[in-house]
Amino acid sequence: MSDTALSRSERSRYLVLALPAILMMGVFFAIPLLQVLWLSVSEPRLGFENYQEIATNPLIARIWMTTLRVCLITTVISVVFGYVVAYAMTVVGPRQRMGMILCILATFSFSVLVRAFAFVVLLRTEGLLNEALLAVGLIHQPLRLLRNEVGVVIGMAHYGLPVAILALYSNLRGINAKLMDAARGLGASGFQAFRLVYLPLSVPGILAASVLVFVYSLGFFIIPALLGGGRVVMIAEYIRVGFEETLRWGYATMLATTLVAVVLILLAVMSRFVDLRKAFG
Amino acid sequence: MTIAGTSAPQERASHALRLNGISKHYGRHVALDDVSLNIPRGQFVTLLGPSGSGKTSLLMAIAGFMAPTKGQIFLDDRDITDVPPERRNFGMVFQGYALFPNMTVEENVWFPLRVRGVSRGSALERVRASLSMVQLDHLGNRYPSQLSGGQQQRVALARALVFEPSLLLLDEPMSALDRQLRAELQWELRSLHRRLGVTFVNVTHDQEEALSMSDEIVILRGGRIEQAGKPADLYDRPASAFVAGFLGDSNFIRGRTTATREGSFELTVGQATIVQSGSPHAVAGSHSPVLALRPEKLAVSRARPNLTNALEGTIVDAKYQGSAYSVQVRSPDLGLLTARLAPNPAEPKPEVNASVWIGWGADDAVIVREN
Numbered sequence: 244m245s246d247t248a249l250s251r252s253e254r255s256r257y258l259v260l261a262l263p264a265i266l267m268m269g270v271f272f273a274i275p276l277l278q279v280l281w282l283s284v285s286e287p288r289l290g291f292e293n294y295q296e297i298a299t300n301p302l303i304a305r306i307w308m309t310t311l312r313v314c315l316i317t318t319v320i321s322v323v324f325g326y327v328v329a330y331a332m333t334v335v336g337p338r339q340r341m342g343m344i345l346c347i348l349a350t351f352s353f354s355v356l357v358r359a360f361a362f363v364v365l366l367r368t369e370g371l372l373n374e375a376l377l378a379v380g381l382i383h384q385p386l387r388l389l390r391n392e393v394g395v396v397i398g399m400a401h402y403g404l405p406v407a408i409l410a411l412y413s414n415l416r417g418i419n420a421k422l423m424d425a426a427r428g429l430g431a432s433g434f435q436a437f438r439l440v441y442l443p444l445s446v447p448g449i450l451a452a453s454v455l456v457f458v459y460s461l462g463f464f465i466i467p468a469l470l471g472g473g474r475v476v477m478i479a480e481y482i483r484v485g486f487e488e489t490l491r492w493g494y495a496t497m498l499a500t501t502l503v504a505v506v507l508i509l510l511a512v513m514s515r516f517v518d519l520r521k522a523f524g
Numbered sequence: 525m526t527i528a529g530t531s532a533p534q535e536r537a538s539h540a541l542r543l544n545g546i547s548k549h550y551g552r553h554v555a556l557d558d559v560s561l562n563i564p565r566g567q568f569v570t571l572l573g574p575s576g577s578g579k580t581s582l583l584m585a586i587a588g589f590m591a592p593t594k595g596q597i598f599l600d601d602r603d604i605t606d607v608p609p610e611r612r613n614f615g616m617v618f619q620g621y622a623l624f625p626n627m628t629v630e631e632n633v634w635f636p637l638r639v640r641g642v643s644r645g646s647a648l649e650r651v652r653a654s655l656s657m658v659q660l661d662h663l664g665n666r667y668p669s670q671l672s673g674g675q676q677q678r679v680a681l682a683r684a685l686v687f688e689p690s691l692l693l694l695d696e697p698m699s700a701l702d703r704q705l706r707a708e709l710q711w712e713l714r715s716l717h718r719r720l721g722v723t724f725v726n727v728t729h730d731q732e733e734a735l736s737m738s739d740e741i742v743i744l745r746g747g748r749i750e751q752a753g754k755p756a757d758l759y760d761r762p763a764s765a766f767v768a769g770f771l772g773d774s775n776f777i778r779g780r781t782t783a784t785r786e787g788s789f790e791l792t793v794g795q796a797t798i799v800q801s802g803s804p805h806a807v808a809g810s811h812s813p814v815l816a817l818r819p820e821k822l823a824v825s826r827a828r829p830n831l832t833n834a835l836e837g838t839i840v841d842a843k844y845q846g847s848a849y850s851v852q853v854r855s856p857d858l859g860l861l862t863a864r865l866a867p868n869p870a871e872p873k874p875e876v877n878a879s880v881w882i883g884w885g886a887d888d889a890v891i892v893r894e895n
Contacts, residue, residue, distance in 0.1 A: 425622035427609045428587055429636040430687065439635070443626040 276503070279496045286493025293497035303498070310478040313392055313467070314460040317399040321456045322449060324400075325407030329448075332408070333416045347405045359469040362398050363389060366470075390472030398466040403456040410455050414448025454513050458506050478502055538566040538723045539600050539690040541586065546595035548581055548747075555581040556592065557747040563740075568717050568724040570734040573744035574770070580695065582744065583727045587693050588612050599690060610639075615684030615722075616693040620700060621676045623668035629655070629679050630664035636687040654686040655679075657716070674705045681713075685720065694726040698733060710737050731771050735759065743767055764893040768816035775822065775861045777815040777889065788886055791815070794857030799832050801886040815889040822863040822884055824851055825871060829883035837861070837882050842874040849874055853882050 283293055297303055332343050365371050366388035373385040388394050418441060426436035464480035471477075478498060485495025541563040548556040556578045563569050571579040584590040586597060588609035596605045604612055615636075623632050633654055637647040655661045658678035668676055677697060684692055697713075698706045714737055717724050728734055734741050735755045742752040743766075751763045762768035765776055779793035781804040791798045791813070804813045823829050824839075837855040849865045851874045861882060865874065874880075 419622065421618055421620065421622045422624060424589055424609075425616070425618050426624075426635070426639075428589070428614065428616040428618075428693075429639065429683065430610050430613065431635070431639040432610055435639045439639070440624050440626070 279499055282492055283496035283500050284493075286491075286496065293493045296494065296497070297501070306476055306478055306481050307501075309392075309475060310461065313395055313399065313475065313477060314457050316392075316396050317403050317460045318453050318457045320396065320400045321403030321407040322411070322452050325404055325411050325452060326445075326449070328404075328408045329411035329415050332412050333418075333420075347408055350401075350405050355465050356469075358401060359398060359466055362394070362401070362470055366394055366397065389470060390474055392471070392475050394470035394472075395467045395475045395477075398470040399460050399463055402463070402466070403460055406459055407452040407456050410452035411445070411448045414451065415445055418444045450513060450516065454509065458509065461502060461506065538721050540565040541691060541723065541725070542598040543582075543586070544596045544598065546582070546585055546592045546597070548578075548585065548590065549593045554747050556585070559595070559744075559747070559749055561742060561749065561752070563723060563725065565723055566721050568714070568726065568737060568739045570726045570728060570738035570741050571744060572728060572731060572734040572741050572771070573750075574729060576746075577744040578747040579727045579729075579744045581747075583693055583695055583725065586691075586725060587614060587616055612691075613687070613689055614691045614693055615687070615689035617677075617680045617684050617695065617697045619696040621668075621680040623676055623679055623683070625668055627667075628664065629660065629666050629668070629671070632668065632679055633664075633683045633686050636683060640687065650686055654682040657685070658682045658712075673701050674709065677701065677709065681716070685716075685722070689722065692722050692724045694724065696728055697726065698728070698730070706733070713737060735771065741771075743770065761890060762816060762892055765814055765816060765895050768890065768892050773819050773862060774816040775819065775858075777817060777858060778812065778894075780812055796835055796855075796857035799886045800889055800891065802891055804891075813891045814894050816892045817861075817884060817889040819850070819862045819864040821888040822853075822861060822882055824853060824863045824865055824874065824880050824882055826878075826880060828881050831883035832886040834881055834883040837880055839874050839876055839878045839880055841876060853880060855882060 284291060286293070328343070332340050335343070363370075367373070368385045368387075368389075370388075372388065373382075376382045377385065388397065422440050422444070423436050426440045427433070431439065462479050463477065464483050467475050467477045467480055479502070482495050482498045482502070485491050485498060541561075543559055543561040543563075546556055546559045547554070559578070559582060571582055573579040581590060585592050588604075588607060592605065596603055598604065599612075624635065627635065630651055633651045634642075634644060634647050637650065638644070652661055652664070655664055658681050660675060660678050660682065663671065663675065668679065671679065677700075680697075694713075698709060701709065710733060713724075726734075726737065738755055740752065741755055741758055743750045743758065745766055751758060751767050758767060758771055762771065762774075765774075768774040768776070777791070777793060777798065779791040779798065781789055782792045782797070783790040784804060788799055788801045789804045791800055791804075798815070800813075800815060823831060828834050835855050835858065837853040837858075840852040840854050840860065842852070843850040847866070849867065851863045851865055853861050853863060855861060863882065865871075867873075
C-alpha cells in the first residue's frame with residue numbers, strides 16, 4: 244500500500260471523500276476523549292493531584308489487580324473454548340457452519356440484564372446447575388458460583404466467547420487444510436501435525452482474539468456488579484461509582500484515562516509481535 | 525516398519541505396490557470402480573486421465589487419505605489397506621506443494637525426520653544432502669513464500685525424499701509451473717528416479733508429461749482403468765477411441781466392412797473404399813470397426829501419393845507450429861482430418877483452399893474399440 248502511484252491531486256480528492264468520516268470521529272470521539280483528559284487534570288483543581296492517588300491510594304491498585312486477573316481468566320477461557328468451536332466451524336459443511344454463525348450472532352442480541360439474571364437463576368445455590376450436580380451425585384454440597392469471581396468470570400466469558408470465536412474463525416479458515424494432510428503424509432501423528440503446523444499458523448488469530456476479548460472485558464461493569472454481588476469491584480464499575488455516586492469527576496476521569504492508557508499500551512506491545520492489521524482482517 | 529533414521533542402506537531398495545479390486549463409492553456416485561493394478565518395484569508409473577476420471581482418488585487411496593469402500597492395497601506382500609497415512613512411510617508431493625509456511629526450507633525438509641524423533645542436529649546432514657540433491661542447498665534459511673514456484677517444487681521433493689520413503693507419490697507436481705520449467709523438471713524427476721531407484725507414482729492430466737516421464741502409464745476413465753502399458757505401446761496401439769484421442773491426437777474413421785481378405789479388409793466410407801490390415805473383428809464385439817489415424821501418419825501432397833489409401837481433399841486451414849504444420853483437410857467422404865507435416869522444401873507451403881491428396885498405408889491406422 245505504501246507506494247501506490249497516486250498523484251498529489253488524486254490523493255487530495257480521496258481525502259475529501261474521507262472528510263465526513265474524519266469529522267464524525269473528531270466531533271463524537273476525539274473531543275469527548277480530550278474532555279475526559281482535561282477533567283482529570285482540572286477537577287477539582289488544576290494539577291496532577293488525581294494522578295498522585297495512583298501511588299497513594301491502595302484501593303486503586305487492588306481494583307486494578309482484580310480487573311486484570313478477572314479479565315485474564317476470562318480471556319483464556321474464551322480463547323480456549325473459542326478455538327475449539329472456531330476449528331469445528333472450519334471443518335463442518337456449509338449448512339452447519341451457517342447455523343453455527345447464526346447461533347453466535349444471536350447471542351449478541353440478548354440484553355446484558357437478561358443474560359445476567361439468567362446466570363443468577365442458573366448458578367445460584369438452589370439453581371439449575373447445582374441441583375443437577377447434586378442429583379447426579381457429583382457434588383455433595385452446592386458450589387458457590389455467585390457473588391464471587393467465579394460467577395463474574397462465567398458471565399464475562401459468555402460475552403467473550405462469541406467475540407473470540409469470530410476472531411479465531413477468520414484466522415483459522417485461512418489455514419490451508421492440505422497442510423495437515425501433508426504433515427500426516429510425511430509421518431506426523433494427528434497431534435504432531437496440530438502442534439507443529441496448525442497451532443503455529445493460528446498464533447496470529449489467538450493473539451488477535453486475546454486482545455479483542457481482553458480489551459472488551461476491561462469495560463464490563465453490569466456483569467461484575469450483578470454476578471459478583473458487589474464483592475468483585477472492577478475498574479469500570481469503580482469509574483461509574485465515581486461519576487454517579489461519589490461525584491468525584493476528576494478522580495473518575497483519571498481512572499478512565501488510565502484504562503485508555505492500559506488498552507493503548509497493550510495494543511502497542513501486541514503490535515510488536517503480530518501484524519494487527521492482518522490479525523483483525 | 526523401520527524408522528527412517530536408522531534404516532540400513534539395503535532397505536532403501538524399492539517396493540512394489542499391488543491394488544486389488546479397489547472401489548470407492550460416495551453415496552450413489554462411484555469414484556473408483558474395481559481398480560486392480562500391479563506396480564513393480566522401481567517403476568515410474570503415471571496415473572493419467574481427465575478430471576473426474578478417478579486418478580486423484582486412486583492416489584489418495586494409495587496414500588491412505590481415502591479409505592476404499594472395497595478392495596485391498598498391498599505393499600510388497602503386506603496388506604496396508606487399514607494403515608493410516610502417517611504410518612505408510614510414503615513420500616508425497618502435493619498439488620500446490622503444501623510447504624509449511626511457518627518453517628524455513630530446512631525446517632520443512634527436517635519435518636518428516638523430526639516427527640520420527642530425529643533431532644535437528646543429527647538430521648542436519650541428511651537435510652543438507654536432500655537439498656543439494658535438488659540444487660537448493662543455498663536457500664535453506666529462506667521461507668517458502670520467498671521462493672519461486674519451481675524452487676518450492678524442489679523443496680517439496682526434497683522433503684518427500686529425505687526420509688527414504690518406500691514410495692514417492694506425486695499429485696500433479698507440475699500443474700502450477702510454466703512450460704519451460706516443467707520441461708526442465710521433467711528431466712530432473714527422471715534422473716532422480718534413476719538415481720534413487722524408488723518407486724514413483726505420479727498423477728497428471730497432462731498427456732505430454734505422462735508420455736515423456738513414465739515407464740508405465742495407466743489411463744483412467746470414469747473410475748476404471750481404460751488401458752495400461754508402456755508409453756510407446758499406448759501411443760502406437762491404443763485400445764479404444766478414448767485412449768487414441770486422449771493420448772495424442774487422432775483422426776477417427778468409421779465405416780462399413782465390405783470385404784475381408786487374408787490379413788486385411790476393406791472398409792467403405794461414403795463413396796470411398798479404405799484398405800486396412802488386420803481383421804475387422806480384432807476388437808471384440810464391434811461389427812463396424814473404428815480406425816484411429818495419427819496426424820503424423822497422414823501424408824498430404826499435391827500429387828497422388830503412392831500409398832494404399834489415397835483420397836482427394838481440400839485444405840481448410842493450416843497452423844504453423846515451428847517444427848511442423850498442422851493442416852486441416854476436408855475429404856468429401858471422410859470429413860475433416862488433421863495432418864501434421866514437417867516443413868518440406870519440395871512441397872509448397874500448405875495453402876488454404878488448395879486441392880490436395882491425402883494418403884496413408886494399410887498399417888498406419890489402428891483398429892480401436894468404439895467408446
